[in-house]
Amino acid sequence: MASYGFLGLGIMGKAMASNLIRAGFDVTVWNRSADKCAPLVALGARQAATPREVAASCDITFAILSDPAAAREVCFGSDGVLAGIGEGRGYVDMSTVDDQTAAEIASAISAKGGRFLEAPVSGTKKPAEDGTLIILASGDQSLYDEAGSAFDKLGKKRLYLGAVGQGARMKLVVNMIMGSMLSALGEGLALGLKGGLDGAQILDVLDAGAMACPMFKGKGPMLLAENYSTSFPLKHMQKDLRLALALGEELGQSLHTSSSANEVFKRALIAGYGDEDIAAVYKVIKP
Amino acid sequence: MASYGFLGLGIMGKAMASNLIRAGFDVTVWNRSADKCAPLVALGARQAATPREVAASCDITFAILSDPAAAREVCFGSDGVLAGIGEGRGYVDMSTVDDQTAAEIASAISAKGGRFLEAPVSGTKKPAEDGTLIILASGDQSLYDEAGSAFDKLGKKRLYLGAVGQGARMKLVVNMIMGSMLSALGEGLALGLKGGLDGAQILDVLDAGAMACPMFKGKGPMLLAENYSTSFPLKHMQKDLRLALALGEELGQSLHTSSSANEVFKRALIAGYGDEDIAAVYKVIKP
Amino acid sequence: MASYGFLGLGIMGKAMASNLIRAGFDVTVWNRSADKCAPLVALGARQAATPREVAASCDITFAILSDPAAAREVCFGSDGVLAGIGEGRGYVDMSTVDDQTAAEIASAISAKGGRFLEAPVSGTKKPAEDGTLIILASGDQSLYDEAGSAFDKLGKKRLYLGAVGQGARMKLVVNMIMGSMLSALGEGLALGLKGGLDGAQILDVLDAGAMACPMFKGKGPMLLAENYSTSFPLKHMQKDLRLALALGEELGQSLHTSSSANEVFKRALIAGYGDEDIAAVYKVIKP
Amino acid sequence: MASYGFLGLGIMGKAMASNLIRAGFDVTVWNRSADKCAPLVALGARQAATPREVAASCDITFAILSDPAAAREVCFGSDGVLAGIGEGRGYVDMSTVDDQTAAEIASAISAKGGRFLEAPVSGTKKPAEDGTLIILASGDQSLYDEAGSAFDKLGKKRLYLGAVGQGARMKLVVNMIMGSMLSALGEGLALGLKGGLDGAQILDVLDAGAMACPMFKGKGPMLLAENYSTSFPLKHMQKDLRLALALGEELGQSLHTSSSANEVFKRALIAGYGDEDIAAVYKVIKP
Incomplete structure (x- = not known):
């Protein structure tokens, strides 16, 4: 039976690793604060002392870290994945990172004979727990196939999108559409309310x-209640819009509607709502 | 048993009147070209010679006409609804008309002692046949309640939205959101395709x-196939965006994202795609 | 020598009539509050009791009223211009009015055998005093020619633009460009200041x-000083932007940049800055 | 008497160096293609074999190169400025380069004991010949003062803007305003023409x-004549708009109007007009 590693046991990682263990996979876990390993060990996981040890001993190692800096440290650090990975072993980074970081990790892993997959996910805490994430993979296709049975415990949908970098692009495209939709929803609600319509009826x-759509069903009542408790921080959405617009500059694509939505989100960020939920964009639309 | 009239047997009206007759209602129909009455008479309807006759003999008369001019003619014409309607009888105009037309019809009907409901619908041919329209009613609330059992055969959802005019406003708000969403979808698809992603995967x-959402499921493949066969003409969407923006001017609501989407649709209209489906907005986004 | 009437002695009218009198023209004045006539009579003007009397006795009557309602009253009122004007006499309305008002006045004057010119001006108090207005005339061309020597005392530039309505269109086009320029200036200043540049150096x-350009020279220091003392009220600029966009809808012209500027001005209006100078648009740009 | 070096004798550099020589300055020139030195030697310049030689022998060396790559090569190349510059000598790079390039050159020159000034210019061929450029200097202030008498032969206006990088920022701010103004002019002209106005009258x-303003006086007739012969290539304007928007993202400044103008310019670029004059933005506005 194949062996799997899992690096990073934050909100997402803990839920994901649990799903693998409960499904009967042979899983070795590691986390920077070692105490977070205990609940997973209780479920049946092995525990390793370093990313290096995990990468050296498992056929396929998954990682989901909080940001590009953490992703780099876990890979390039002195006891990192790179130090442990050997010929043919697989490394699947599910963190959301920038192009540059993904490319550097991919090329370093390859140079050591390993196989690499960039696999950011769409979905937050609840889908991670329910195993209903959407997995946007790109990189080594043989590794994508071999990791398939594990992916199927983590998500309800997985796609292989081509060379490293395409997973991140897909996420930008989808989030750009989401940002415009949310700005449009906010404008529609605000207009309707000023026109005497009932928000719940809209x-x-x-x-x-x-x-x-699930997004309107989720965010709509939040806008009406002016409840902006965070599940997707507004600053991350604005960052994705910014990156999508930069991609549009690079590829030569006009983005009139999306750039307007970006300016609206930017005003919300400037107004200090960056750590609130993306729904807080409504605060600058409504007045 | 209450008696119902039905005026206007175009694509929508024919399907809607059929649903009422099949459900066992007592229905009297009229259409400008009388030959269109035959299939409904075959289903069990009575046929009347004029709108006046229908309005004078039925408890509640429904109408769905092609445009404001037709709606006015059927109401104000020499043998029109107004000439027939008596104390307490109801008139439900389900046509999509402008504020001014709805207000004039409402006030004329009231002056004759009748009751009036403006009830534009959301949905096209298929939902009309399936009885799954969404009915946006405003005006006389007692009439709304009495027409309820008939509405429930015509649509899957009905809302009472207040004074005459609110039904039309709801439709503008909803279509404004739709226009922005479609422009955003087009931008996302075009960006993704230029970035080497697969359209079907997006x-x-x-x-x-x-x-x-059903809209993306319906329009998405049309964009990819560059198939713009009309179910909702682009010129009507641009008109709704224009009217929604005018409402925003009147009510004092900023609409950055929607006004950008309107400019994109306007370019599509100027380019000559007004009679194609709203999906044809993609033609000016993609290049 | 030809005789000239002048109706409306507000800030603009007083300055303009003075210039005509000082230039030696034979001028008869009228104002709703008769006391405003005194300074002009002191300069050598005759005074009349009603617009009717002025129109009946002068070859060419000029008017500059505060809004469309006042322009209508002075023309159509019981002792109005229309009651006095006779075959061949000229009426030059220099007020800024809507298309509909101008068209109705034009047609009523013509029906009485009079000649009509719509002649809104570009410029405010100072150019009115200095005789350096820009006169945008449309309507009867023979009247334009005959009024030429008077126009030359009122403005530094006059243009004949065609049929009634073209003067108003010219003003909308020019003000639309002005609105976008001012919004752009505000964005540039705000960006530069956040980037550590010195505003005066910009x-x-x-x-x-x-x-x-004179506009940047005039408004630039106001923006930096956050001095918004009114010379051109922001609400009028937003109205002109709105009307220009409506013209774009009617004529089929995409206006991406101008519609964005309009939304920015609309936010300033919604924020309550309508009676401040157009420079106050900076308040919603800067934060 | 102070000695001056001049590196780069393209269209701009040739005109600028000539102005210095004609004004009686002691000038040593260098150009990659040495034959371009002859006309300046004929005017009285010395000629050097390498940038190193120029920097080592002159008190202040000016450079105006075509792009960042050329600016880097002239500074960091084996016989470059850096190899020659000594304690206290001055280097003034008047090329338009990115932040990163300017910062690296500045820091390398300082590390060798030299003084550095970044001094991009506003203005093209004609102002270079006429000595009426606008010089946007930032970096070493003592060098700015010492180079003053030379700057005054090159331009009609010079500003000291602070630390290295501020000169480039000023240029972005100014060009961003220009882009929005030109897009607004195009929209106004197109709207007016569709409305039956005469372009020359507008x-x-x-x-x-x-x-x-000079820009409208220059570009306006080009738009009407649809003459897009290049003096400022459209692709450079779109690049400046892109960089200004990126600065807005970095500094947190909403730029609704400018981002719309950028999308319009981007469409012109995508349509293939990048090498035509900025006036060619009109081609995508007009239809």
Whole structure:
């Protein structure tokens, strides 16, 4: 039976590793603060002392770290993945990182004979727990195939998107659409309310028709209640819009609607709402 | 048993009147070209010679006409609804008309002692046939309640939105959101394709996540196939965006994202795509 | 010698009528509050009791009223211009009015055998006093020619633009460009200041180069000083932007940059800055 | 008497060096293609074989190179400025380069004991010949003062803007405003023409009023004539807009109007007009 490593046991990683263990996979875990390993060991995981040890002993090592700096440290650090990985072993980084970071990790792993997959996910805490993430993989296709049975415990949907970098691009495209949709929803709600319509009825009509979607169902009532408790921080959405617009500059794509939405999100960020939920964009739309 | 009239047997009206008759209602129909009455008479409807006759003999008369001019003619014409309607009888105009037209019809009907409801619908041919329209009613609330059992055969959802005019406003708000969403989808697809992503995979990811909606499922493949066969003409969407922006001017609501989407649709209209489907907005986004 | 009437002695009208009198023209004045006539009578003007009397006795009657309602009253009122005007006499309305008002006045004057010119001006108090207005005339061309020597005392520039309505269109086009320029100036200043540049130096560089213009020279220091004392009320600029965008809808012209500027001005209006100078748009740009 | 070096004798450099020589300065020139030195030697310049030789023998060395790569090569190349510059000598790079390049050159020159000034210019061929450039200097202030008498032969206006990088920022701010103004002019002209106004009259009205500026006087007739012969390539303007927007992202400044103008310029670039004059943005506005 294949052996799997899992690096990073934050909110996402803990839920994901648990799903693998519960499904009967042979899993070795590591986390910077070692105490976070205990609940997973209790479920049946082995525990390793360093990323190096995990990468050296497992067929496929997954990682989900909080940011590019952490992703780099876990790979390039003195007892990092790179020091342990050997010929043919696989490393799947599910963190959301920038192009540059993904490219450098990919090339370093390859140079050591390892195989690499960049696999950011769409979805937050709940889908991680439920095993219903969407996995956007790019890089080594043989590794994508071999990791398939594990991916299927982590997500409800997985796609192989081509060379390293394409996973990140897909995420930008999808989040850019989401940002414009949320800005449009906010404008529609604010306009309707000023026009004497009932907010709940507007959401009701939307939910009964062609635009019915989980996002409107989730964020719509938050806008009406002016409840902006964070599940997706606004600053991250604005960053994704910024990066998507930069991609549009690079590739030569006009983005009139998305650039307007970006300016609206930017105003929300400047107004100090960056750590609130993306729904807080409504605060600069409504006045 | 209450008696119902139905005026206007175009694509929408024919399907809607059929649903009422099949459900066992007592229905009297009229259409400008009388030959269109035959299939409904075959289903069990009575046929009347004029709108006046229908309005004078039925408890509640529904109408769905092609445009404001037709709606006015059927109401104010020499043998029109106004000439027939008596104390307490109800008139439900389901046509999509402008504020001014709705207000004039409402006030004329009231002056004759009748009751009036403006009830534009969201949905096109298929939902009309399936009885799954969304009915956005405003005006006389007692009439809304009495027409309820008939509405429930015509649509899957009905809302009472207040004074005459609010139904039309709801439709503008919802269509404004739709226009921005479609422009955003087009920008996302075009960007992704230029970035080497697969269009079907982009739609796949959207469909698996928080933005999954019937509109993307319907229009997404049309964009990829550059198939713009009309179900909702682009010129009507641009008109709704224009009217929604005018409402924003009147009510004092900033609409950065929607006004950008309107400019994109306007360019599509100027380019000559007004009679194609709203999906044809993609033609000016993609280049 | 030809005789001239002048109706409306507000800030603009007083200055303009004075210039005509000082230039030696035979001028008869009228104002709703008769006491405003005194200073002009002191300069040599005759005074009349009603617009009717002025129109009946003068070859060419000029008017500059505060808004469309006042322009209508002075023309259509019981002792109005229309009651007095006779075959061949001229009426030059220099008020800024909407298309509809101008068209109705034009047609009523013509029906009585009079000749009509719509002649809104570009410029405010100072140019009115200095006789350096820009006169945008449209309507009866023979009247334009005959009024020429008077126009030349009122303005430094006059243009004949065609049929009634074209003067108003010219003003919308020019003010639309002005609104976008001011929004752009505000964005540039705000960006430069956040980037550590000196505001006065930014204005200095602009003033030394290809964008040097009286508007930047006038409004630039106001923005830096956050001095918004009104010479052109912001609400009027937003109205002109709105009307220009409506013209763009009617004529089929995409206006991406101008519609963005309009949304920025609209936010300033919503924020309550409508009665301050157009420079106050900076308040919603700067934060 | 102080001695001056001049590196780079392209269109701009040749005109600028000539102005220094004609004004009686002691000038040593160098150019990659040595034959371009002859006309300047004929005017009285000395000629050097390498940038190193120039920097080692002159008190202040000016350079104006075509792009960042050339600016780097002239500084860091084996016989470059860095190899020659000694304690206290001055290097003034008047090329338009990115932040990173300017910062690296500045720091390398300082490390060798030299003094550095970044001094991009506003203005093209004609102002270079006429000595009417605008010089946007930042870096070593003592060098700015010492180079003053030379700057005054090159330009009509010079500003000291602070630390290295501020000169480039000023240029971005000014060009961002220019881009929005040109897009606004295009929209106004196109709208007016569709509305039956005469293009030359529109320009005439603009030129008589508060928006009168050399740019409208220069570009306006080009738009009407659809003459896009290049003096400022459109691709450079779009690049400046892109960089200004990136600065807005970095500093937290909303730029609704400028980002719309950028999208319009981007469409012109995508349509293939990058090498035509910035006036060619009109081609995507007009249809």
